[in-house]
Amino acid sequence: MKVSYYPGCSLEATARDYRESIAYVCGGLGIDLEEIPDWSCCGATAAHSTDESLSIALPGRNLTLAEKIGLDVVVPCPMCFNRLKTAEHEIQKKTRKELPHHFSGKIKVWDLLDFLSRPDRLSQIQAKVQQPLKDLSVVCYYGCMANRPPRITGVDQYENPQNMDTLLKALGTQVQDWSYKTDCCGASHTIARPDIVHTLVQRLYERVLDAGAEAIVVSCQMCQANLDMPQATIAEIFRKQYHLPVYYFTELIGVSWKALEAKTWLSRHMVDPQTLLKRKGLI
Amino acid sequence: MEKPELECIEMNSGFINEIEEGSGIKVSACFQCRKCTNGCPVTFAMDLYPDQVMRYIQLGLKQEIRESATIWVCASCETCTTRCPNEIDIAGVMDFLKQSVVKEKGQAAEDKVLAFHQIFMDDIRKRGRVFETGLVGKYMLHSGDWVTKLKDRSILDEMLLGWTMFRKGRLNLFPKRIKGKAEIEKLFNNSL
Numbered sequence A: 001m002k003v004s005y006y007p008g009c010s011l012e013a014t015a016r017d018y019r020e021s022i023a024y025v026c027g028g029l030g031i032d033l034e035e036i037p038d039w040s041c042c043g044a045t046a047a048h049s050t051d052e053s054l055s056i057a058l059p060g061r062n063l064t065l066a067e068k069i070g071l072d073v074v075v076p077c078p079m080c081f082n083r084l085k086t087a088e089h090e091i092q093k094k095t096r097k098e099l100p101h102h103f104s105g106k107i108k109v110w111d112l113l114d115f116l117s118r119p120d121r122l123s124q125i126q127a128k129v130q131q132p133l134k135d136l137s138v139v140c141y142y143g144c145m146a147n148r149p150p151r152i153t154g155v156d157q158y159e160n161p162q163n164m165d166t167l168l169k170a171l172g173t174q175v176q177d178w179s180y181k182t183d184c185c186g187a188s189h190t191i192a193r194p195d196i197v198h199t200l201v202q203r204l205y206e207r208v209l210d211a212g213a214e215a216i217v218v219s220c221q222m223c224q225a226n227l228d229m230p231q232a233t234i235a236e237i238f239r240k241q242y243h244l245p246v247y248y249f250t251e252l253i254g255v256s257w258k259a260l261e262a263k264t265w266l267s268r269h270m271v272d273p274q275t276l277l278k279r280k281g282l283i
Numbered sequence B: 001m002e003k004p005e006l007e008c009i010e011m012n013s014g015f016i017n018e019i020e021e022g023s024g025i026k027v028s029a030c031f032q033c034r035k036c037t038n039g040c041p042v043t044f045a046m047d048l049y050p051d052q053v054m055r056y057i058q059l060g061l062k063q064e065i066r067e068s069a070t071i072w073v074c075a076s077c078e079t080c081t082t083r084c085p086n087e088i089d090i091a092g093v094m095d096f097l098k099q100s101v102v103k104e105k106g107q108a109a110e111d112k113v114l115a116f117h118q119i120f121m122d123d124i125r126k127r128g129r130v131f132e133t134g135l136v137g138k139y140m141l142h143s144g145d146w147v148t149k150l151k152d153r154s155i156l157d158e159m160l161l162g163w164t165m166f167r168k169g170r171l172n173l174f175p176k177r178i179k180g181k182a183e184i185e186k187l188f189n190n191s192l
């Protein structure tokens, strides 16, 4: 099947591991990702913090481009997904005739995780599992933007989302339940207020350990960066040892399919994600 | 016993009207249940709690709100907006307040947070996409954060992180530009 694809700026660089594992998984499922030609940045937090009209017009331009292709658009970055959905919502309001873009809503904007965890694709993913990840104990961390606010995202289980849990269980993973699936990691403050991030992320690490997990699984490259990159710094500040690898769900699908490429993706992480998998005999 | 002295504030309904008309968000519906504040992850870094922001708006305390750190340290996580029993888009109010400071070229209580947003927007305007590799460096120069980071030596950690990321193939050396740059420029011009 063919869908449109809006990768977003970070998948071109810092989140290369996410991009490569998505390409592998979609390739394996026979999903053809057609990148929206000449897509532009969605504006992210910067736009909605500084200029309302740009916060709609920047993602709006991409919706118009996607609708020209006429295929549903799949978005791996929850921030981009959230901004595109917000633009969709605003553009379709009758009161906002001044907006420069058109979007009739004939195509659907998908969050990648939601797209891949629908029942038919889930069974396809499961059918390709060559080694169940049965000794791996993880928590699923969903972050903010794929689910909130539900009036924009259209998600029902926004306080306790289940789709990543279900998907990982289908890979054989031991998924621990915890209450912090959608607590914020503060990603928008990574550069200007790292102190805020350190406090929020350290709290999450503690909750992960309380839940008895040995790793975190995410579907957001900002959450990944925010939980992975400063781990050594946070350990130093709070005088505590942490070793919690942060995997993308797509990487773990790849590992369960015995993807040879998995080691390349994992080599891009900051917190060593390979030793744990080696210990479990998975890579 | 001496009676405590009560400070009187004069209510000014101009401010709440300005916000409700400008943003379409009904701040007057807030009945101070504090559910927003109870679920907010960054109250530890705030000088006014989200429910207080709502109350201050109702009372017309414009200056206090404009000068607060809260509107800038809000992480836009949308928890408050999702949970408010009166369906008030509190995160949207925070955005509206930040946008008004920017529009009126006012002083942001958290100038570094604003500096980062502005560098991000400049990047979009210049190329249509954000070039992550250049972003941090530009922010450091623009915000003057490099001076602080040099003093507490955290700049070394950051340089090391940058180098590690580069080695791991996560930093691009050359920015990408989109073809529709003129279109983006037009969007920016129209918004001013």
Ligand code: SF4
Pocket (backbone or CB within 6 Å): B029, B030, B031, B032, B033, B034, B035, B036, B037, B050, B051, B054, B083, B084, B085, B086, B087, B088, B090
């Ligand atoms: S949750 Fe809503 S009603 Fe309650 S204090 Fe916050 S803004 Fe007011």
Ligand code: SF4
Pocket (backbone or CB within 6 Å): B036, B039, B040, B041, B042, B050, B073, B074, B075, B076, B077, B078, B079, B080, B081, B090, B091, B094
């Ligand atoms: S959006 Fe801002 S104010 Fe609301 S809960 Fe999140 S951080 Fe707190």
